[in-house]
Amino acid sequence: MRTILFVLILSVTIVSCSSKAETKQKNSNAVPVRLAAITGDTSQNVINTSGLLSTEDEARLSFKIGGVIENVFADEGQYVKKGQLLAALKSAEIAAQSAQAQLAVEKAERDYQRALNLYKDSVATLEQLQNAKTGLDIARQSLQQVSFNQQHSRIYSPSDGLVVKKLLNAGEIAAPGSPVLIISSVSDKSRWIFTSSLSDQEWAVVETGNKAIVTVDAFPGKKFNAVVSRKALAADPVSGSFAVELQVDFGKERPAIGMFGKATIVPSKPLFGFSIPYEALLEANGKKGYVFVTNDRQKVQKAEVTIASIDNNHVYIKSGLENYRFVVVSGSPYLNNQSTIIVTE
Template identity: 45%
Template structure:
């Protein structure tokens, strides 16, 4: 290769390299760092206000069954998770001491009865005074009432189910000594499938917007493919000190579903108040994280501004905003992912 050919090759390579570098700095429109975008007007819409909350499944009535008197547990006839019927025997105490107390009270009544009858005879004969007769009658009455109290306690040495339900927790076992009133079984009452609730926590403001009877839609994690109808059944009148929120109970309208107590659920409660929200396309969102996101708005000639927004809900390709875009009329709805506040844009109508 001669010198002239070598110089020509070097010149050709230089031209090609410079063209490549030039193309890197240009976009398809031939403008350096200019990004084509589409914009859309921000629209407002009046929607029925809804409140989103989460909580756990429970039942309408919960109870802790215990013995009225203390003693040694003889039998516990149910296990955790087991269903039972109203009137079913659930647990008993050892009856040895109870039977002895009942027999003793019967003997006391018999003795007091004999004393009273003897005193009545002696009073007729003028040997006993009226006061002595009255004292024996009082002793008889006391013995009879003591027997009634012992018989009452004997009936409550057994635990019977007050309603249909199931055992959520077994707190004591056979052979344990329990004091009067010590919980033995924690139960949840059920009446078919119409006794299940979702207990959710709400804020002060949300609590004031919720009324009894308002409808709700519930989704349980255990049945994610089923949307369950519900309504507001109860409102707490005091904040839960442990959770720091107000409790709302939603009664679930179950059909073929029987959830477990403690199952996690999400609820959307419809309120009677309307809410004015701004609606934007889903494609306009950037850096979405939970209910927080950003959008870009045209700012002057060929520039954009990044604005934070708070999402209320997303419905298909529409986003309803709870907050943000005050005073903003237009937003960028295409190529938002390629923008930053230093970008230059060209609006395509």
């Protein structure tokens, strides 16, 4: 009996020691960290974004008829003058249509003259004469249509400006009305537009008429007043972001189309996001950054966040922390994804 009791006590002791050893080993692998609770923040009431300059007068130039492009005489970024030839279709098919229409008119004229002579001799009826006249009118209208299309088989610049985008090249088939070139007009009266992309959350709080400040690298140290003039009603199918246009007052300065700039928009509604200590941010590349987060205070994972702005003490996070409770403030250099942690005060 004593032997059995001794064995039981020894077994319990061994299990207890083993459990303590495992716990000790587990704690020895844990990385000591400090945590901060993640809370919502609406104090960040500006939106920082970047974009490109263009003018309000933008034309998407195309051929009225379809055909094979013979040549495109302008390249992207090239300044063009009003009336300058920019592109042309191959003329063989168009010339054949024009000749065919001209021959149809000549035939209709002969038919009408024959019907008129027969009508005078009381051989042809009035209806036959009227039908011949109608056929002549139709042939003449067809010739006018072909001549009009022939004139629009070439694209000329409607104004002085810059070729923003070249969409088709020589040898490609252009459909009727399909844009070949996009041109922005440039003049002393041009209204300058700053185009940027916003997330759906930012788009929702921005309204037309909101004020903004725009800076351009070409004019260091200068700030230009701007106002939100247009919001896109559909997302870009590639990026998923929403385009927003700002009308910028450059005063006496003369910017160029395509210049890069940055804008600070003051929305009329508060922007909801998250505020975390500056020390919690691992790395940042533009608007993207990374932090270590946890929910159970035992294991961490690396999360990608979108940065709204940074000041001396805090980082304002636009998105990426919605499903987490805590962020690691110190101890991050020793962590990996799924690292075990021990929380220190």
